[in-house]
Amino acid sequence: MEPSPPRGRGPRVVVISPPFVSHAQPLSVLAGALARTGADVLFASGPDFEGFAQRADVAFVPLTVTRNANTGVARSTRQAVGERDRLDEFLDSTRRGAVSALLTQCRHRGLDMLPDPEGTLARIRVLDARLAPDWYLVDQLSYPVTLALHCLGLRYASFCPGHPTYVPASEEGLFGVPYAWPEAVRPTDDGLKELRQAARAVDAAFTRRFAEVARRHAPAVRPPGRAFALASPHAVLFNYPDFPWLPGRPENGTAFVYGGHCVPAHESGSGKEWEDVLRRLKETRRRVVLMALGTFLSARDDVLALLVQGLRSHVPDAAAIVAAGDRAAALSHLAGPDVHIDDSVPQRRLLGKVDAIVHHGGNNSFTEALASGTPALVLPFSSDQFSIAHDAERAGIARCVDPSRLDGRTAGSALRRLLDETPPGLRQWSHRVGQRGPDWMASRLMGVMS
Template sequence: MTLLVISPDYASHLLPLATLATRWRDAGERVVVATGPSTAGIVADFGLERVDLTLGRGSNPGVIRAEEQPRDEGASLRGFFDATRRGMTQTLRYQAQERLTDLMWDPVGRGRRVLEIVDQVRPDAIIVDHLAFSARMALQTAGVPYGDVVLGHPSALPVPGEVYGYPPFWPRAFAPSQEDLDELRELCDRVAAGFTGEWNRAARELDSRAADVDDAFATHGGTHGGTVLYNYPAELAATEGRMLPPHAFLGSTRREEDVAPDILEWIARDEPYVYVSFGSFLSVRDDVLARVAEALRILDVRAAIATGATPAEALGDVPDGWLVRPHLPQIRLLKSAAVAVNHGGNNSVTEALGSGVPILVLPFSTDQFAGGATIERARVGVALDPNAASVEELTDALRLLLGEDGNGDGAEGAAVDRGLLRRIAEGQAARPGPEVAYEALAGTRSLTSERIASGSPAADR
């Protein structure tokens, strides 16, 4: 039996997908990962095979820096980083405007390459990053079932009444004007229409018989017998009231990590600590990291801070006893952390909740706003505006999450539902994400093999 994994050349996307694949690997099955060269080391570290597949103009082996990207991608990144400093709707508008070149890069060429790989590998099951749009377009055009892994808040796959790029809800700390929201919605509708046209044109070039889709952003892997796999806790989704397609909730995709002895020694000290990371992209926001560091100094609490693209000196004086490095073993540190501070990225949020850790989320972009609102609503954390939150507000939120104000112990009406945090963590420990994915795709194996054996991936290319 063979599993094919299709991922963009970004560590933050490949790591959870490769973690899902370990269930197949550990069962003695063959796993082939189709991704770009920047993340080849990650594939090798997981002990998996790799075939070359470039799905976009950019890449990211761990921490992304604009100056290390191709010129057009570097300019796009710098524009994005600047937009995050202006606010929620400004960032979402910028991302919407960039979306056509960002998401459907060489769709026909990439689609043909994906189908070539399917012909060569002959997989029994396929899992694809939901944002690998060119790959999904090719598979859907060829009628090949696959597991559609949504690595983000579930709103990354719009349901009726929603449009991609426009958050269905956002935290209370954000108060956009109705005019800004109307302009954003109109832009997102236009982008969705243009993107759908590009999808349909590319699909017809792959197969002249391809039927048009109404909204390319809303298509998913269940169309031809596959399923949608949300990397998200079911307990949070239950509070949102959204009508989802056939799916399974993975909860999280927490992986095994190699941890240096000195970090293990640091963790083992009998003192609580706060883990801080803004991921591979938003770690560039040194101003926000500096304010968080100041709040932690005021609280006189230990901190483990993954600085990423931010130099350590931007944090100010680093107290003795803090752990500050560009890269840290996030899974292991979250396992023992008292609180997590992050940007609301899917890996950061799901991995924290999978360890039962409350979150101070500071969302900057895309689905992070919807995710922050749900964290707030479910009372598993606090959401603040990273551009507006003062050091005092950050300090108060951290004090609440640490339980130092007497209102964070999960009592009725308390701000933090620690009982829910425990249930989420216990549920994921009992049934980890890779096991859920393996079981969910078991029913697609014969169907996938049959479609591939019939020659359907070849389309009429």
């Protein structure tokens, strides 16, 4: 869809997403919500992501901001040279536990967190001259884009796609170090010390790199300061519930908006194929569990196999739908009248129709399950998943087990308890986040932009 002239008096907003499904999905939903409030919205991302703009009914602008990508199944996406090896290294590290995975991510982050800042700056400058937007909405993890907008002095709002601590609220908070841990995952003191040292070194190096780019290209602009904390001075939107124990935010004039979730009011397409799958499974079993570990971690077919085995042995009246990514063929021997295995599943469409979900603690899965009121078992592997699992436990809306120590018995017992005992806080928090969402966030953001 080609960019259209500005409509009415609403601001023209360019929404910039990195080329990752888990980022483009919520941002495109929010882009559609902004358009419904009267903004003239353009969705900018990699060429493979035009469909997200079409589903949101907004214009699309091709924009490349990183060499990495994930179009739905990470291992099946065409990657830059060396990226497949790093993905395999990361997946292998998750088998050794939380600290191993986080240290691997920290090392990778130090290598490619700010790729081609000059090129990104040039592309944003050209885009701004061509489209003349009033505002930008940028993914917080698109650091080169945020730095470019800062250097060019352009007005933007920040969208945080993960746990709110992705925008550090204090000097003590370190990107890549969970602010709290779930009960099932307790790293050693030595492991935590090593992780904090590594994260602090990356934080300092990244901040120096930001400062160098800003001095070279925008010497008259206010220095960007701490790189991981650089965000809009106008508005920061969190795709997350407003749990009262989250780290506080400074009262500095910035609007911090906790939107709860980015689930659209209606899903596109008929969904008949998956209605047939659900009907077939429920003909033989009383309950259905969705098992989906995200676009990267679906490659952990060993964990998916243990979950299926545990469900069959401990909850014989339950069936499973398994999203197995490029490991679907490897798990095909587990398929049967009670187990449906596919490379990908329409997760949002199935939530609310299944009896429970097992997920990895990714923010989209967490907030989508919560918004639908679906009980969840969280298996955190990496990133902000440990912080999310902690919050889910503390709020009483999900249960958690450590995937690096999982066996069939543990999996089966956890699934049986989840299906038999609804987490006590689920109804309250599902109702609360249901009162917010993308339209609520868009209206708050329009208040800032106006």
